[in-house]
Amino acid sequence: MLDRIRKHLILFARQQVGTTSYLNLVQEADLGFNLDNTHEKKRLKEVLAEISEAEYAAGRPILSCLVTVAGHKGQGDTFYKLCEQLGLGEWRDLRRQEDFLKNLRAECRAYWQDDANFAQFSQLSEYSDRQA
Numbered sequence: 001m002l003d004r005i006r007k008h009l010i011l012f013a014r015q016q017v018g019t020t021s022y023l024n025l026v027q028e029a030d031l032g033f034n035l036d037n038t039h040e041k042k043r044l045k046e047v048l049a050e051i052s053e054a055e056y057a058a059g060r061p062i063l064s065c066l067v068t069v070a071g072h073k074g075q076g077d078t079f080y081k082l083c084e085q086l087g088l089g090e091w092r093d094l095r096r097q098e099d100f101l102k103n104l105r106a107e108c109r110a111y112w113q114d115d116a117n118f119a120q121f122s123q124l125s126e127y128s129d130r131q132a
Contacts, residue, residue: 004029006051009063010122013112019068019105049082056086060121061108065101074101 080091
C-alpha cells in the first residue's frame with residue numbers, strides 16, 4: 001500500500017495541478033479506506049507520514065504536501081507537526097508562514113517533473129516490502 005500511495009502521489013506531482021484530497025487519494029489509488037471511520041482515516045494519515053518521513057530522509061520532497069484536508073486551508077495540524085518532527089521548524093510557526101506550504105508543493109512538483117529524478121527514484125522497491 002505504501003508503494004501504491006507513493007507512486008500515485010509522484011504521478012500526481014508530475015501530471016496534475018493543484019492538490020488532491022484524502023477522498024480523491026483513496027478513490028484514485030483504490031485504497032479501500034473508509035474515511036468516515038476515525039481509525040481508518042488515522043491509519044491513512046500514518047501511512048502518508050511514513051512515506052513523507054522516508055522521502056525526506058532520502059533527500060526527496062515531502063509527498064504528503066500534495067494531499068489536503070477538507071475544511072482546512074491546505075493542511076491540518078498533523079502535517080505541520082510532521083514537518084516539525086523532520087526539523088523544519090516549530091509547527092505553529094510553519095503554519096503561519098504564508099509561503100511554506102506553497103514552496104513545499106512547488107519543490108515537490110519540480111523534483112518529480114525532472115525526468116532524471118523520476119527515472120532514478122520513482123520505482124523504489126523499499127516500499128514494496130512493507131505491509132501497511
